[in-house]
Amino acid sequence: MWPYHPDLLATPVPRYTSFPTAAEFGPLSPDVTRDAIQRAEGDVSLYVHIPFCEKICFYCGCNTGASGRRQRLDSYLAALYREIALTASLLPRHARVRRVSFGGGSPNALDPVDFVRLMDRLTLEFALVDPVLSIELDPRSMTADWAHVIGHVGIERASLGVQTFAPHCQKAIGRVQAEDEIVRAVDWLRDAGVGSMNFDLMYGLPMQTQEDLVDSMHRTRVLGADRVALFGYAHVPHIVKRQAAIDDSQLPDAGARFAMASLGYSYFCTHGYAPVGFDHFAKPGHDPLARAALSGTLRRNFQGFTDDEAPVLIGLGASAISSFPDLLSQNEKNSGRYRMIAGEGRLPVERGIARSDNDRLRASVIEGLLCQQAAWVPPALRAEVSDRLAVFEDRGLAAMQGEHLHITPEGLPYARGIAALFDPYRQQSPRRFSSAI
Ligand SMILES: C[S@@+](CC[C@H](N)C(=O)[O-])C[C@H]1O[C@@H](n2cnc3c(N)ncnc32)[C@H](O)[C@@H]1O
Structure with missing residues (x-):
């Protein structure tokens, strides 16, 4: 178990998925981002943000909203296509795209046919060179059609939002999902050829005990997760309003949270996983993330720990962040405003910071x-x-x-x-x- 020094954990700190962090971003002219895209050197990775979920969970700190009306999704995708075309036209001809990650929200809130069109659009506009494709999925909205499309498109890496298997914790965070839904999603994805399966888990949830956490980790291992991200639940209702629905008197205190983080770390390290940074784990051997951690090439970007070494990451979609050696740039967060700006054929950049x-x-x-x-x-x-x-x-x-x-x-x-x-x-x-x- 880790030594506990509460005084050293008392001050909140960023997750450092970038430095400077997004808290330092200020207003940024789209011209600055345009210039950075035009100067891109070396391999490029793309991140495509789909800010929709079929059902919104009240613990969730991600930029997402209910997929709701069909027209909303259609106009978002139309704006995204405009942004894709504009960005691709600005990239130097020699820029090769080696990775595409779809995140959210839950990309599988889209209709699978729309996802095929989105993938086609990326393929037509960018020079995709044998890209590594990855996607975040909500097991509750997985379908056989979606699995079929994932296999057809050749997505190798999938990340499932599992969070916890404990029904009372699921209820307390507004994320009720039957274990069968997760098992079915895993089976479909394996059949579709997904080689690397990540489970997102959380500790520090309302009413969660150490036994609940061990049980969730055990089920995760038995279901064969190749990777695990174990996040401490961040309760920040002053920023994420929907979290006000969570009764904070039911949250474990700082000492209990620390014990759970420590337990999670020692569980995975003694049950066949290599630690990746401080909150990710991966099966050693074939997994590129574990290899990166063991060989000292692990990186950190907006998606967390990664084996991606590309110097340029371009974020597409509402709130997506792009990272260039000398610039961090974020798109308009509000998906309505994003639709308007990108839909007019303008770069939907809102904030960012030049890196000295x-x-x-x-x-x-x-x-x-x-x-x-x-x-x-x-x-x-x-x-x-x-x-x-x-x-x-x-x-x-x-x-x-x-x-x-x-x-x-x-x-x-x-x-x-x-x-x-x-x-x-x-x-x-x-x-x-x-x-x-
Ligand atoms: C971008 S979200 C995508 C959610 C995913 N599509 C799903 O099915 O839930 C990625 C992960 O962030 C984590 N997360 C979301 N809100 C969080 C919070 N308030 N505190 C800690 N982790 C959080 C969850 O583990 C979630 O799976």
């Missing part, structure tokens, strides 16, 4: 600490953080070895807090973030 050399240096330290638990720290940064770092060093959670800072195995649950020492923006407004565990 100093930001990039700090980003590489933060990413190294989270992905490899080690980073080279230049002398000026070492001097800047030394007092605050001593708190972690004194408790054996981090150690300098020459010019490299290492997070010790006991320090893993404090990795985000240690990374935050290098984040100069972090001195203000911590309330925007969730707890570090």
